[in-house]
Amino acid sequence: MFKQTAVLAVTGVGLLVGCGGMDPRMENEEIISNLIEAGYPANDIRVIDEAVFVSGDAHVTLQASREMIQTPPGSAEHYRSTNLVGAQVTKICINPSAAFSSSPNLSQGLDLAIGNYNALGLRFTFARGPTTGCSATIAAEISTIRPENWAGFPSDGLPYGSINMIPAMNDQPLDINEHIITHELGHTLGLRHTDYYDRSISCVPPYTGVEGDEDVGIIHIPGTPTTAVWDGSVMNACPHIGSTGEFTSADITALNILYGQSATQSCSNVNVAAYRGQTGAQIRCTCSSGGGGSVWGTNLYTDDSNICTAAVHAGVMTTSGGAVVLEVQPAQSTFIGTNRNGVTTSSYGAWGGSFRFIGAQVPQPPPLCSSFNIMSYRGQNGSSIRCNCPTVSLGASVWGTDLYTDDSDVCAAAVHAGAIPSTGGQVSVTIQPAQGSYASTTRNGVTTYSYGYWSGSISLSP
Missing domain, CATH: 2.170.130.20 (LCCL-like domain)
Structure with a gap:
């Protein structure tokens, strides 16, 4: 058993064999070259069983390393060390393996971690799978090959595809499972360790050392602390026996800056019809006003309806505008027009796609x-x-x-x-x-x- 003051040395790295047409050795040489060009110090890069890791528990794929040395056109941000999840991702589904689901503390820890993120109202939501409407998926696996937990960074605008936990985690307290799963999910979204410059702040040997300087491979998130403290972040390199698994105020600030509603796209730029087939996918967007475009339907609206006008009709927004969350729905055979909240919608027959709003809309009786x-x-x-x-x-x-x-x-x-x-x-x-x-x-x-x-x-x- 761990002593009360002990640090849990279980946030390390693991195995993932390189894939694709390139020889694994040559692939890893390119990854390492890209990481060094991106500013990562050589002593922070490790090759373990033909997979490249940085910061102890973050696997770096070839595509992710290539993105790290690129600056997106028209963007002032540098994604050199922390790739981000793209705006097209609105619902991230986490699919636990059978072994993961049958481990009570891991399974409950996953649910609590999902709740941590969803409570923030970010521009995407997490859902435990299997389910529908996923614009990205993450596998939750039991890792039996290496004795550490690990994940990786995003690539191609998608979160890293797995979190990998060791079987011994199920013997740890539920709060620790919540903490580490929340931590590893943070890596899949592009978050780095907050104590990158001195892991002894949260870790005990052998998990100490420096991961690099801020100017070489670390991008500071504006508005967050530049120094780490014990218990200061769920993204500290190591948890300890007293960790609660909850986000700190600094964590919440960082996630809101990267993925909060303030960065939400305008509803006028959303083409809901492009999401046909992704039933259940959720799209968060903002309306500057109630709009004045055409709308067909009631509760379920045709996917070419004006989102902002439909939101007023549905009762999830006033004419002064605001943020809304809509959910993609399948084709419908009939759309019924009604008058609600000062908006009159039209009726229509069969249409290939629809959407509804997530929110506290007031139930209305159907038309006469x-x-x-x-x-x-x-x-x-x-x-x-x-x-x-x-x-x-x-x-x-x-x-x-x-x-x-x-x-x-x-x-x-x-x-x-x-x-x-x-x-x-x-x-x-x-x-x-x-x-x-x-x-x-x-x-x-x-x-x-x-x-x-x-x-x-x-x-x-x-």
């Missing part, structure tokens, strides 16, 4: 069934319309039983079908094809008529 021309939906067989019957005229004209002609009174037919009581309610109207005949029956106080062939039908359900 009497406002629809059901016959106009002929041919959209199987599509459904959700509508509301506040009152029901039991004597209204209805033809058929179970399947009704599409010129029947929807609310009276819904009572006859048992979908709603005679006092009214919400009902789903499903478009059905033509029928050769319609039978007359009496049910629930409603008597329907019989009829021969008719070109369109409906069925009703609660």
